[in-house]
């Protein structure tokens with residue numbers, strides 16, 4: 001048995017380059033983080049070798065006494081991390097990631113073609129909440145279910161709950177989904193509960209982005225109002241790449257969620273659980289109960305706020321005017337540029353963030369905004385002072401983008417990208433510095 005460097009220098013080399021890239025750059029992608037060494041050790045362990053289809057005590061393979069112990073520990077820690085009473089809530093820790101977790105919920109409680117409402121993707125929602133365009137049902141969720149997304153009020157940048165209520169009253173969805181990939185504010189869970197109850201719908205929260213903030217109680221608590229809560233485990237929670245589904249134990253709308261969800265995960269949509277991930281997740285969830293995890297999550301929010309204030313001071317327009325969580329959404333359209341061009345220039349300067357649509361955008365390929373997140377650089381020790389500097393760097397990148405735009409012949413994004421990556425680009429030193 002050889003170490004990786006000996007067995008496969010090519011893959012070792014790629015991992016080393018990626019590690020160097022991760023440490024060299026300012027990592028500002030809101031859905032990313034640096035997990036701990038302890039989590040990585042569990043994920044890279046012999047747990048990956050074992051098949052364990054089924055649930056603890058009810059497996060389809062032998063030799064699972066330690067895997068059972070691990071999965072039960074992980075479930076207990078998951079409930080404890082979110083202060084849940086095991087008599088009222090249960091959890092499945094086997095989902096392979098966020099999108100599968102969501103589809104497992106839909107499989108559990110819906111029939112094909114049942115109606116659902118989630119936040120529209122161009123307004124901050126996630127693909128798996130039912131995204132479709134007028135031409136195409138893009139996400140599997142919109143292929144198998146009838147999706148009628150709700151949207152933001154474009155003037156405030158906040159969810160338009162009045163319109164959600166009106167549409168839900170007409171559309172009568174069986175499921176309403178709260179949660180987002182690019183929404184800088186809390187959801188109004190009491191309002192969404194009232195709407196769901198009025199139309200007889202389940203209420204689910206996909207807290208993927210903010211699960212770390214929820215665990216540390218620095219944002220509103222979805223468990224007080226929702227029937228089901230799903231999450232990824234690798235974003236603000238700082239765990240390995242995976243997913244979880246929390247469900248109420250009492251029957252909801254006549255459905256025993258525990259049985260329906262567990263069956264939808266296995267054998268419905270998955271086979272053997274990724275036990276190495278469940279090991280890493282258990283480690284992460286233990287950490288989530290520690291005082292330094294709470295301090296970290298508080299810093300994630302104060303850093304994001306510092307970034308938002310500095311960008312506002314510099315004259316930028318932020319969707320919803322600021323942030324209550326780990327991310328800031330900047331509308332670049334008033335400056336005459338877009339997210340795709342700014343993303344490229346910042347990428348060349350090792351500042352990693354992503355282009356993002358903002359309410360009112362016409363094109364999804366060249367969206368008008370950028371999304372900036374604080375979790376990863378907070379993990380690396382940044383505080384508010386450094387995030388003010390980050391805002392200044394982003395501003396420099398935007399200014400260079402505006403200057404570069406003037407020098408490019410042709411207005412297509414492709415022309416711009418070709419020009420700024422060519423040796424003729426005169427501002428390259430400015431970008432690299």
Ligand code: PLP
Pocket residue numbers: 031097098099100126128179180181206207208209232242
């Ligand atoms: N839900 C939300 C709100 C997300 O933002 C994401 C991913 O960014 C997902 C689900 C999907 O997670 P995954 O990429 O693990 O499938």
